[in-house]
Amino acid sequence: MRIGKLLLMMCLVGSMLGACATKEETVDLLTIAISEQPNSLVPTRLEGREAGFVQAQLFETLIQYSDKEFVPLLAEGLPVCDESGTKCVVSLKSGITFHDGTTFDSTSVVYSLMHLIEAQSTDWTDSIKEVKALDATHVEISMNYPDGTLFSKLANPMFAMIPADSDENAKLDEFPIGTGPYKFVSGGKNKTIKLTRYDNYHGEKALIGEVAIVKTEINDALTKLRDGEVQIVLDVPFDAEDELNALEDVKWVQGDTSATAYLGIRMQSMANPKLEKAAFRTDLMSAIDVDALASTFGSRKIDNLFGHGVFGDSAIELDFGNTSDAWKGETILLVTPTFPSDFPLGTEIKDALTAMGYNKVTLSEVAQSDYATALAAEKSFDLTVFVWEYALADGGDFLDAMMGVDAINPLRIQHPEIDALLLSANRSVDPALRKDALMRIEEILVEEGVLLPLTKVVRHHALSARLTDPSFLSDGAIRISNLAFSE
Structure with a gap:
């Protein structure tokens, strides 16, 4: 991995010159490197994981x-x-x-x-x-x-x-105000975001008093982490783990998210009528080695990814048997949003299908802003790969977007039992009733070959070894209010 090798080489050379000695950190200042500058920190204009990370330190929900x-x-x-x-x-x-x-x-x-x-x-x-x-x-x-x-x-x-x-x-764009453990001091476009502990916080007060959040290119950020100039680098490529763990003053952590990546297959397609056949859909799913995919992206294998990621604990077997040569000559249109270079899910799915004999797979990556339009179109895709990032709780909001009254129903799902179950689940906030209904919907979606969980989404971060072990927010970011420098 290029980043890691470069970092180790710098450390080896630096050790001979005395440059790898960690600088003394200011105990009451935590410096965090992020890859993108947030456009806004205001809840109603929240966009991007970097903005979400900063916002989580400032604001709270009911x-x-x-x-x-x-x-x-x-x-x-x-x-x-x-x-x-x-x-x-x-x-x-x-x-x-x-x-x-x-x-x-x-x-x-x-x-x-x-x-x-x-x-x-x-x-x-x-x-x-x-x-x-x-x-x-x-x-x-x-x-x-x-x-x-x-x-x-x-x-x-x-x-x-x-x-x-x-x-x-x-x-609020100029000066965000919330109730969180930290309050905003200063920041702006291409400027360091500075936060300070909110001493009148209603819960446990933050242990570190001052926070500086700086946009930094990843190689530069890791060098500064090694040298003690920053203490946290958010969202480090997963394949840097071994190289970073080899550094004495750095530790690697993984934050699980509430998000799961899925392969969605249309039940009906004007471009490919054979998708109406469940046997064809499950055949496509059987071509995907989910275990290998999860391993490729560094996600730990957990039982029933779909259930854990969205609908709670569920005992569903993801066993579709072997692929059939009868379907191999079909043209497959795969449309995905543009994924980060270290998380190329669309390419991985295309390669997996090709390896199993589906040699007419066309992959189109579209900008996130154009993705919803692509999903709504009748002939734009047969398969899609997407990440549901806000699948909080029992997954009802996931289903609401997929198949709710006003949803575009991109997978063209038509199933009377699902319709009835959705009606009961969408009208109740009773956790027990909703869980039963949603878990049955999950079974149907998997059995019908419509939605296949690919991998639970995780985030990787690098920290100074002087920091205590972190806890994580629901999106896999680090909760900084309970971090402290160890003695």
């Missing part, structure tokens, strides 16, 4: 998903909904303040939720009709229809809390 269940964060408890599922009341914690000293209360909750709904105006937020304050610590959410994904939405970073009227005319 509830969060932790250890496979929803738990309150800024709320006193989980939302309580009436029998119809169209009115839900949220009780708020008292005594919490925003970074600017203003009080977190029902007024700020109403503004935060409605601000996103008005800014987005998409199918994703259509279920929420109105949010109103009942008193200072209680908010009522009125729904246009029962929405089983409401909890997932309230736990989504885009629904993070901000002070009332704080983002009028996009003011």
Whole structure:
């Protein structure tokens, strides 16, 4: 691996010149290298994993998903909904303040939720009709229809809390204000982002007082990590592990995410009518060696990737038998978004199919901004590879986007049992009811040869060995508030 070999060579040469001695870190300053500068840190304009990482230190949501269940964060408890599922009341914690000293209360909750709904105006937020304050610590959410994904939405970073009227005319872009363990000091386009510990934080206070987040090219970042100029490098290519572990003052960590990569196969295609046959779809799936794919990308093999990644624990066997020569001459259109160079899923799938005799596979990579349009088109693809990055909780939001009332249903799924199960799941926030329905849907999708889990998405980071072992956010980024320098 070029990065690793270059780093080791520098260290060997540096050791002879005394250049590999680690510089003394300032104990109360944590410097973090990221590869891309966030365009915005505001929840309603959140885009990209770097922005998500910084935003997670500044902002918080009413509830969060932790250890496979929803738990309150800024709320006193989980939302309580009436029998119809169209009115839900949220009780708020008292005594919490925003970074600017203003009080977190029902007024700020109403503004935060409605601000996103008005800014987005998409199918994703259509279920929420109105949010109103009942008193200072209680908010009522009125729904246009029962929405089983409401909890997932309230736990989504885009629904993070901000002070009332704080983002009028996009003011928060200049100076973000949240309730998180760190508060914003300074930053901007192509500038170092500086954070400081929020001493009035309502939870456990951050252990390190100051944070500097710097956009740095990966080779330069790893050199600075070795020399002690930075203490964390986010998102290091997975094949640098052995080389980085060989460095005495550096440790390699892996953060699991709530995301899974999938192969989606259309049940119906005007371009390829044979996709209507389940035998053809499962034959395509059987050509993919999922274990080898996971190993290639450094993801640890876990049981039932699909179940763990989206719908909870499920005992589904991914065994489709052997491929058949009867289908080998078919033309296959594979469309994917553009993946990072160290995560070439589209290419890997094409190569796997070609190796099994499917020699008419055409791969088209499109920009993320054009991907939804490509999925909606009738003749644009037979197969697609995608990563669902916000599959929080039991996966209801995943299914809502795939097959919900207003979804484009890109895989052209038609199955009466799925329709009935979706109806029951989408109208309930009852975890037990939803889990039963969603796990049965999972079985059907796999058995029908429509959706195949490829690999759980993980992120790799490099840290100074002087830092304590980190914990991780749901997107695989490092939670920095509980990091400390060891003695």
